[in-house]
Amino acid sequence: MQYFLLFLVTLSSLFGAAKVVAVDERYQDSQSCKACHLRIVKEWDESWHSKSHYQNDEYFRKSLDYVSRKTRKSLNSVKVQCATCHNPRISVTSTDEDYEIAAVMGLDKGSEVDKAVNADSISEGINCVVCHNIDKIHDEYDASKRGINRVEWTKSGTMTGPFRDAKSPYHKTIHHEFMDKNPNKLCFVCHANDRSVNGVIFTNMQDEYVKGSKKCVECHMGEHRQDVAATYKMYDGKVKMRNVRHHGFKGAHTDTMWLHALRLSLKEKKNSLYITIKNPQPHNIPSGFGARELELTLTYKNGTNVIGKKTISLTTHYVRKKGKKTIPHLALKESENVSIAAHEKKVLKVSKMKGASSVEVVLNYVLVNEEVRSLLKLKGKNWSKRHFIAKKSLELK
Ligand code: HEC
Ligand code: HEC
Ligand code: HEC
Ligand code: HEC
Ligand code: HEC
Structure with a gap:
């Protein structure tokens, strides 16, 4: 047998x-x-x-x-x-x-x-x-x-x-x-x-x-x-x-590749803050493997005092049967694709924090979002590391 x-x-x-x-x-x-x-x-x-x-x-x-x-x-x-x-x-x-x-x-x-x-x-x-x-x-x-x-x-x-x-x-x-x-x-x-x-x-x-x-x-x-x-x-x-050419095929795991990979700009209008992210690259960002993440951190200040922080995550979530969360490879469905298309921009509108005289916005990239990191129990620090892309500040009226 x-x-x-x-x-x-x-x-x-x-x-x-x-x-x-x-x-x-x-x-x-x-x-x-x-x-x-x-x-x-x-x-x-x-x-x-x-x-x-x-x-x-x-x-x-x-x-x-x-x-x-x-x-x-x-x-x-x-x-x-x-x-x-x-x-x-x-x-x-x-x-x-x-x-x-x-x-x-x-x-x-x-x-x-x-x-x-x-x-x-x-x-x-x-x-x-x-x-x-x-x-x-x-x-x-x-x-x-x-x-x-x-x-x-x-x-x-x-x-x-x-x-x-x-x-x-x-x-x-x-x-x-x-x-x-x-x-x-x-x-x-x-x-x-x-x-x-x-x-x-x-x-x-x-x-x-x-x-x-x-x-x-x-x-x-x-x-x-x-x-x-x-x-x-x-x-x-x-x-x-x-x-x-160089055979390093540098990409998402390399810090220096992320610096200014996207362009950030801020604008204030009435009670809102408009954050624009422009993608000059010829393919989506994030792209490549699923569960990659862009993270925006907003720090509101009054004078030099920090009075509040807010984090916005741009990432795709995946679900299997019965809406259970899962990893990209087992997905039956994915949430709305939030990546920024090639040569396009994305504008996010957020309400301003009361009493703030300025805001600083930092844009980072993370290889694996929190959801997939915990599903797979990833140990390596590289998966959650924040790769710096861009930063902008704005005085508020
Ligand atoms: C992912 C695909 C890929 C892998 C893996 C790869 N190469 Fe290449 N290699 C290329 C491409 C594409 C070029 C042409 C680059 C150009 O000139 O546009 C190239 C070019 C070369 C050249 C010509 C000279 C140069 O540097 O452009 C040599 C020799 C070479 N590769 C050897 C190797 C060796 C040895 C390895 C393994 C250590 C390797 N390659 C791995 C894709 C690859
Ligand atoms: C004993 C020396 C030697 C070894 C060992 C060797 N190569 Fe080469 N290889 C050369 C030479 C010489 C050239 C021609 C370089 C040139 O024309 O500028 C070359 C050229 C190449 C090219 C470019 C070919 C083309 O037509 O553009 C590739 C790809 C390549 N080698 C891959 C490899 C890979 C993969 C290995 C290992 C499995 C390897 N070589 C081992 C000597 C070697
Ligand atoms: C004008 C430069 C440019 C060109 C051309 C380009 N890329 Fe990229 N690519 C980038 C930048 C910048 C990033 C973001 C930083 C990084 O991951 O390297 C990136 C990211 C990536 C990533 C990682 C994406 C992620 O979020 O996981 C992969 C994979 C990739 N590129 C493959 C490709 C392939 C395949 C092509 C050809 C179809 C290509 N790139 C063409 C600049 C470029
Ligand atoms: C045989 C399949 C294959 C080919 C051909 C191939 N790649 Fe890849 N590439 C992969 C896989 C698989 C990975 C992911 C490896 C990993 O992270 O374990 C990868 C990763 C990458 C990355 C990401 C590196 C990082 O740090 O995130 C870049 C950039 C890349 N490839 C560029 C290229 C370019 C440019 C070419 C064409 C010259 C190419 N690849 C050809 C399969 C391929
Ligand atoms: C169609 C070709 C293809 C097949 C089949 C494939 N992969 Fe990949 N995989 C890639 C490429 C290309 C990349 C690099 C994309 C990037 O870096 O953004 C990659 C990257 C990955 C990564 C991210 C690695 C890192 O270091 O960030 C994981 C995890 C992965 N693949 C898992 C799998 C698993 C598990 C399977 C089988 C069930 C599989 N892949 C089958 C093409 C493939």
């Missing part, structure tokens, strides 16, 4: 939707690129792409565990599901009923699925051989097909890159337009159509992005600058200077 189930598990894993190409050990992890691309490996290592594995991101891990518990699906099946975008070089891309039965009976140890989710080769999450082994992006596919299900891989050892004339002693190279002319297409493989198990789409960067704006890489990998792409002396004993 045990062997029969194992056989079924193995067999069913062969019929996954996406075609898996095994990555040769020589290319599997970023260690093997260090000898010639040390700068890039170091930059990437600081990025959140390098933390997208179950072991390395508390928020991801606890969300995944929570989804497994609440949907009564095996942890491994949920890991395979999330790997679509978080761990795309996984060797198994779907699981089925037979696997679920085997998992419930504790007979899946040593199965293809168990080996796949625990493989060392995927422990780096979104690493070099994710982006640089993509050979084809199927934009004609249904919008819900993302990550693994939207791409085809190069043969192991062929690196996709931005240059047409690159030569390397260690690997083959191939040029693709989604590495130079149209890199947004690469980002949208995963940064789009992120949805709950019930089909609620809580992020859709591809739809909200204003076409013709700067490219994602121009802000999240920085402007082009001159440096070597590889330190190996490949060209007549010399290196070549190239247009390169």
Whole structure:
């Protein structure tokens, strides 16, 4: 019986939707690129792409565990599901009923699925051989097909890159337009159509992005600058200077990225205070993952005395069956979307506090709102940390 189930598990894993190409050990992890691309490996290592594995991101891990518990699906099946975008070089891309039965009976140890989710080769999450082994992006596919299900891989050892004339002693190279002319297409493989198990789409960067704006890489990998792409002396004993970018993919977790990311202005009219938040970026803010939060803190003063404080939270709440609050991934419904659209503004009207002679407004960003932090019992201080965006004061009449 045990062997029969194992056989079924193995067999069913062969019929996954996406075609898996095994990555040769020589290319599997970023260690093997260090000898010639040390700068890039170091930059990437600081990025959140390098933390997208179950072991390395508390928020991801606890969300995944929570989804497994609440949907009564095996942890491994949920890991395979999330790997679509978080761990795309996984060797198994779907699981089925037979696997679920085997998992419930504790007979899946040593199965293809168990080996796949625990493989060392995927422990780096979104690493070099994710982006640089993509050979084809199927934009004609249904919008819900993302990550693994939207791409085809190069043969192991062929690196996709931005240059047409690159030569390397260690690997083959191939040029693709989604590495130079149209890199947004690469980002949208995963940064789009992120949805709950019930089909609620809580992020859709591809739809909200204003076409013709700067490219994602121009802000999240920085402007082009001159440096070597590889330190190996490949060209007549010399290196070549190239247009390169920073592989840190700095974003929501980085303080400096938030400074002035939004513009704040204040106006007084009769008994009200009007707070305007303008978004100059080409996508919504907050965007990306659900449960992100903008927080406004108003401090009213009379002379130098603080006479009152008020906090306004702009965040999305998610509910499951019977209106129970939940995390984005289990949402059946979401509350009104309060994020500020690309190149648009939001005006909030608040009543003035009596006796106040001035008001100071501070705008901060928080990675995870209080509701989701407590549902998941997140411990890391980074999840509740306030990232400063802007501040304004106004003398009141
Ligand atoms: C999330 C996708 C992604 C990941 C992960 C990634 N890269 Fe890149 N890489 C790019 C893009 C996009 C460019 C092109 C940047 C440009 O010039 O516009 C690039 C460019 C490069 C280049 C050309 C020189 C340069 O800096 O622009 C090299 C070499 C390179 N990457 C190596 C690596 C290595 C080694 C790793 C792993 C440590 C890695 N990349 C991880 C997306 C990625
Ligand atoms: C022995 C040295 C060496 C090692 C090891 C090495 N590379 Fe390279 N790589 C090069 C050289 C040389 C180039 C060409 C640089 C240039 O043309 O400016 C290059 C170019 C690239 C490019 C750009 C290709 C293009 O067409 O634009 C990518 C992407 C890349 N390497 C990824 C990797 C990854 C990922 C690893 C690790 C798995 C790796 N390399 C390991 C030497 C190496
Ligand atoms: C294979 C899927 C995939 C691709 C391709 C991809 N990303 Fe990501 N990206 C992710 C995931 C998953 C995360 C979240 C990782 C985490 O926080 O654990 C992420 C996180 C980020 C972040 C947030 C970092 C932070 O500090 O909050 C930025 C910015 C980002 N990616 C930019 C890009 C850009 C630009 C491209 C295109 C060049 C790109 N990504 C391509 C999947 C992808
Ligand atoms: C003009 C610069 C600019 C461009 C272009 C841009 N972004 Fe952003 N993005 C920002 C800023 C500023 C923020 C807010 C600070 C931060 O998170 O980096 C941000 C935030 C993000 C976040 C985190 C959002 C959150 O609330 O969790 C992700 C993910 C992201 N961008 C991905 C992308 C992708 C993918 C593209 C291309 C479609 C893109 N960005 C294009 C400037 C830009
Ligand atoms: C369609 C591709 C895709 C799938 C499938 C996916 N994610 Fe993500 N996920 C992303 C991207 C892209 C980001 C980065 C967005 C950002 O930083 O704002 C992300 C970010 C996250 C974050 C925030 C991490 C952080 O450090 O702030 C959590 C938590 C998360 N995902 C959980 C999950 C879970 C759990 C699953 C499986 C049930 C899953 N994701 C499946 C694309 C995906």
